[in-house]
Amino acid sequence: MTTQASTVLLDPTSERRPATRPRVARPSSLEGLTVGLLDISKPRGDVFLTALESALRSRVPSLRVVRYRKPTFAKVAPVDLRHEITTKCDLVIEALAD
Amino acid sequence: MHDIADLETRGLPGVFVASTEFVNAAAVQARALGFDPARVFVPHPIQDRTDDEMKALAESSVDEILAAVVQAGAGRGD
Numbered sequence: 514m515t516t517q518a519s520t521v522l523l524d525p526t527s528e529r530r531p532a533t534r535p536r537v538a539r540p541s542s543l544e545g546l547t548v549g550l551l552d553i554s555k556p557r558g559d560v561f562l563t564a565l566e567s568a569l570r571s572r573v574p575s576l577r578v579v580r581y582r583k584p585t586f587a588k589v590a591p592v593d594l595r596h597e598i599t600t601k602c603d604l605v606i607e608a609l610a611d
Numbered sequence: 612m613h614d615i616a617d618l619e620t621r622g623l624p625g626v627f628v629a630s631t632e633f634v635n636a637a638a639v640q641a642r643a644l645g646f647d648p649a650r651v652f653v654p655h656p657i658q659d660r661t662d663d664e665m666k667a668l669a670e671s672s673v674d675e676i677l678a679a680v681v682q683a684g685a686g687r688g689d
Contacts, residue, residue: 533645537619539682548680551614556658557665561628564669565676572673583614590614599621604680607614610629611657 540603547577549602553586558609565608586610612640615648626679628672630655649679 540546548569550562559582566578581598583590590598598605615625626649629637634652641647653668660668 533647534620536647536649537622537624539624539680541682543677543681553614557660558657560662560665561653561657561669564666565673568670568673569677572677589617595614595617595621599618599623602623605615605618605623605625606628606676606680607625608628609653609657610612610627610633611655 543573543576543604545575545577546603547579547601549598549605550578550580551590551598551605551607552580552582553607553610554583555586555609555611557611561609562606565606612637612648612650613644616644616646619646619648624680625649626651626676628653628676630657632656651675651679 550566552558552562562580566580569576569578579601581590581594583594589595612627612629615627618625628651631652632655637650651672653672657665657668
C-alpha cells in the first residue's frame with residue numbers, strides 16, 4: 514500500500530481579492546480650477562492635448578491649463594513631477610496611450 | 612494609468628485617455644491595482660493620424676473627459 518504525500522503551500526502575499534479604493538471626489542464645477550494636462554510622450558499625444566486644451570478653454574473659459582510631459586511613456590511619471598502636478602493643479606488629464 | 616492611480620492617492624481627480632486598443636488591458640490593470648480610474652477611449656490608431664484628425668478626436672472626446680472629472684449631474688461651471 515502506498516500513500517501520496519501532499520504539500521500545503523501557504524503564501525502570505527496571496528489575496529483572494531485585492532483591496533479596492535474609490536476614486537477621489539470630483540469637484541462640482543470646473544470654474545476657476547487648474548487642470549494639468551500630462552503628456553505621456555507617445556507620438557501625436559501633444560497634438561491631441563493641444564486640441565484638447567483648446568476645447569477645454571472654449572467650454573470652461575475660467576479654467577486654467579498647465580501642460581506637463583513625462584520623460585518616457587514606459588515608466589511612471591517621476592515623483593517630483595507627480596508632486597508638482599499635485600501641488601499646482603486641481604485635476605489632471607493624462608493622454609494619449611495607443 | 613498608474614500615474615492617475617498615484618495622483619488620485621494624492622487627492623487629485625484624474626482621467627486618462629487611451630486608444631481603444633487599451634480597453635481590455637485597462638480593465639485588467641484596474642483589477643490588479645484595486646483601483647478603477649476614470650478613462651476615456653478614442654478610436655485606434657493614433658500615430659498615423661493627421662493634425663485635423665487628432666483635433667477631431669479631441670473635440671469628440673472632450674465632453675466625456677469633462678464628465679469624468681466633474682461630479683455626476685454637476686455643471687462644468689461655464
